[in-house]
Amino acid sequence: QVQLQESGPGLVKPSETLSLTCSVSGGSISDYYWNWIRQPPGKGLEWIGYIDYSGSTNYNPSLKSRVSMSVDTSKTQFSLKLSSVTAADTAVYYCARGRATYNYGDYVWYFDYWGQGTLVTVSS
Amino acid sequence: QSVLTQPPSASGTPGQRVTISCSGSSSNIGSNTVNWYQQLPGTAPKLLIYSNNQRPSGVPDRFSGSKSGTSASLAISGLQSEDEADYYCAAWDDSLNGRGVFGTGTKVTVL
Numbered sequence: 374q375v376q377l378q379e380s381g382p383g384l385v386k387p388s389e390t391l392s393l394t395c396s397v398s399g400g401s402i403s404d405y406y407w408n409w410i411r412q413p414p415g416k417g418l419e420w421i422g423y424i425d426y427s428g429s430t431n432y433n434p435s436l437k438s439r440v441s442m443s444v445d446t447s448k449t450q451f452s453l454k455l456s457s458v459t460a461a462d463t464a465v466y467y468c469a470r471g472r473a474t475y476n477y478g479d480y481v482w483y484f485d486y487w488g489q490g491t492l493v494t495v496s497s
Numbered sequence: 498q499s500v501l502t503q504p505p506s507a508s509g510t511p512g513q514r515v516t517i518s519c520s521g522s523s524s525n526i527g528s529n530t531v532n533w534y535q536q537l538p539g540t541a542p543k544l545l546i547y548s549n550n551q552r553p554s555g556v557p558d559r560f561s562g563s564k565s566g567t568s569a570s571l572a573i574s575g576l577q578s579e580d581e582a583d584y585y586c587a588a589w590d591d592s593l594n595g596r597g598v599f600g601t602g603t604k605v606t607v608l
Contacts (some may be wrong), residue, residue: 385509399530411596417599418542418585418587418599418602420598423597431595433592434596457567467541479528479530480530481529481530482529482597483532483545483548484533484542484544486551487541487542489541490541
């Protein structure tokens with residue numbers, strides 16, 4: 374059974390960099406897209422971006438200037454860095470495994486396994 | 498921020514059928530498949546439907562999905578108390594070099 378677990382500081386000061394790691398167990402890190410998704414308290418879901426096992430990335434354009442992701446295949450971990458944080462970045466951050474294929478020309482893209490999420494608060 | 502539009506709430510009594518809509522555009526739902534996620538209170542989202550109408554193993558067949566043009570729907574038949582949750586649609590959007598987009602979310606209440 375695939376499991377994902379987020380880890381990192383729960384409190385980050387404004388203007389600093391948020392850093393989180395997602396540890397993957399029970400499955401290979403190859404052949405999938407590894408995603409970060411966040412949810413501000415009481416609000417909806419926002420896709421942050423993904424990284425694949427080779428290190429190729431795709432970031433949400435709204436966050437692209439501040440986001441960086443990396444992958445460590447030997448440790449089956451992947452990481453998120455979000456710079457210059459403000460209170461608006463306070464959210465529960467989830468990591469999730471992404472799958473992608475094509476079905477009669479339509480792009481099939483979904484998250485089949487999620488971590489439990491970790492709350493990151495931006496405050497001085 | 499959300500690109501896909503859902504009604505904020507839906508409700509029904511046990512045993513009833515509830516339907517949730519998800520409206521998008523040609524760059525997302527119109528050209529890619531739709532997924533649905535269920536988020537029970539205080540927990541991470543869970544994949545409910547993928548590729549418009551496919552259920553992962555373990556998801557009851559009370560849940561069904563459909564897509565037509567730039568809109569999609571999730572139907573819950575035989576509503577149960579444990580179905581009370583937030584539901585989100587999602588799809589890939591081909592604009593801006595490609596990005597994942599979610600719906601605004603719908604809170605389902607079992608009366």
